[in-house]
Amino acid sequence: MKPRSPRFSVIGHGPKIQACYHPDRSLFFERILLIRTIGHTLRMKVIHIPCLEDNYSYLVIDEKTKQGAVVDPVDPEKVIGVAKENGVELKIVLTTHHHWDHAGGNEKFKELVPGIKVYGGSIDNVKGCTNKVENGDKLSLGADINILSLHTPCHTKGHISYYLTGKEEDDPAVFTGDTLFVAGCGKFFEGTAEQMYESLCVTLASLPKPTRVYCGHEYTVKNLQFAQTVEPENAKISQKLSWAQQQRQSGLPTIPSTIGEELEINPFMRADLSEVQEKVGCKSPVEALRKIRQLKDNWRG
Numbered sequence: 196m197k198p199r200s201p202r203f204s205v206i207g208h209g210p211k212i213q214a215c216y217h218p219d220r221s222l223f224f225e226r227i228l229l230i231r232t233i234g235h236t237l238r239m240k241v242i243h244i245p246c247l248e249d250n251y252s253y254l255v256i257d258e259k260t261k262q263g264a265v266v267d268p269v270d271p272e273k274v275i276g277v278a279k280e281n282g283v284e285l286k287i288v289l290t291t292h293h294h295w296d297h298a299g300g301n302e303k304f305k306e307l308v309p310g311i312k313v314y315g316g317s318i319d320n321v322k323g324c325t326n327k328v329e330n331g332d333k334l335s336l337g338a339d340i341n342i343l344s345l346h347t348p349c350h351t352k353g354h355i356s357y358y359l360t361g362k363e364e365d366d367p368a369v370f371t372g373d374t375l376f377v378a379g380c381g382k383f384f385e386g387t388a389e390q391m392y393e394s395l396c397v398t399l400a401s402l403p404k405p406t407r408v409y410c411g412h413e414y415t416v417k418n419l420q421f422a423q424t425v426e427p428e429n430a431k432i433s434q435k436l437s438w439a440q441q442q443r444q445s446g447l448p449t450i451p452s453t454i455g456e457e458l459e460i461n462p463f464m465r466a467d468l469s470e471v472q473e474k475v476g477c478k479s480p481v482e483a484l485r486k487i488r489q490l491k492d493n494w495r496g
Contacts (some may be wrong), residue, residue: 239340239361241368241409243448244277246270249413250296251450253370254278255359257337262286264336266357266370267297267411271304286336290315290324291372292351297411298322316346319353328355347374347394349386354394358402367406368451375399376410377452378435379418380463382492388485395464396480404455415439415449418461420496425462425474425487432460462487 240256246269253266254277263283267290268274278285285308290298293315301313301323315321317329328334330346336359343358350373357370373381374394383391419436426432435456439449457464465471466484475490477483 239359239365239368240281241407241451242277242281243409243450244268244270244274245413245448246273247296251409251411251413251448253409254281254283255336255340255368256281256283257340259339260284260337262337264289264340264342265304266409267291267372268304269296269298269300271300271307274300274304275307285311287311287334288313288323289342289355289357289370290321291356291370291374291411292316292354293319293321294351294373295322297372298324314344314355316351316353316355319351319355321353345369345398347371347398349383349388349391349394350374350381352385356394356399358406367403368409369399369402369406369454370409371399372411375408375457375461375464376412376418377408377415377439377449377457378422378432378461379414379491380461380488383488388481388488391463391488392466392481392484396467396484399454400458400464402454404453404458406454407451408453408457409451413443413448413450416443417496421491421494422460422462424494424496425490426465426471429460435460 238258240258242254244252246252250269252268252274255264261283263278263285264287265274268288288304288311298321305311305323313323313325314328315324317327328344332344334342339361341360345356345358347354347356354372354374356374359368380391380395416439419432419439422432442449463484466480472483475483475486477486
């Protein structure tokens with residue numbers, strides 16, 4: 196099948212440090228990947244903030260200016276506390292979609308941080324939104340971080356994924372909300388299989404393979420267990436599942452993955468492959484993606 200062109204242009208590259216806020220011990224687990232250039236080090240920091248039962252909010256920090264953006268801050272007090280611990284000046288909220296467990300903290304956040312800009316999809320009716328964005332809209336944070344809005348509909352009609360890049364030496368990041376999960380995708384609440392195919396297999400799959408994927412929920416273990424039922428011979432799925440189970444047993448996140456990794460383990464992003472279509476008795480990518488979603492919805496593993 197001839198690949199389609201992405202509907203946007205890639206702008207630069209993104210994150211260098213991932214950290215996880217541990218809610219019980221107030222610790223940060225950090226994996227630091229520093230790129231040293233002549234005279235200075237460039238880096239962008241992403242902190243996972245677990246919320247509710249299995250949600251993640253994220254704090255993105257431009258280390259040069261200590262300015263920050265927060266993604267889906269459903270628990271404003273918790274997110275603001277992490278920002279204060281890191282000496283961060285909060286500038287913007289990036290909302291992926293209107294569901295309460297992602298946008299439900301926006302109004303309170305505006306009360307606690309007067310003047311903060313809250314971004315959300317132009318057709319998604321995001322609670323507390325001050326600035327609406329559409330596919331291709333560009334924002335910035337601090338000195339080095341660029342943000343590209345990508346319309347990734349289906350879970351909700353106006354769902355936005357945010358693609359963050361920094362200096363040329365850096366790896367990018369994409370915050371996918373409930374469109375793309377590690378080894379999975381969101382339910383088709385407000386859209387069609389055709390839309391999810393476009394969102395996953397055209398828009399997000401067109402990003403550079405090293406792009407780190409930060410999704411909205413910790414669903415990885417269950418997603419990989421289901422993925423094994425679709426492709427039982429896929430060794431990369433088995434390896435990733437073993438790793439993910441160890442991570443969770445240690446109280447650590449399984450996020451981020453990368454776009455390249457998702458193309459190897461995620462059955463929804465592999466619907467283009469004839470062998471996956473054959474596994475589910477389909478003859479086209481969209482038909483296969485629709486069938487895999489139906490199977491997942493009825494799966495009780």
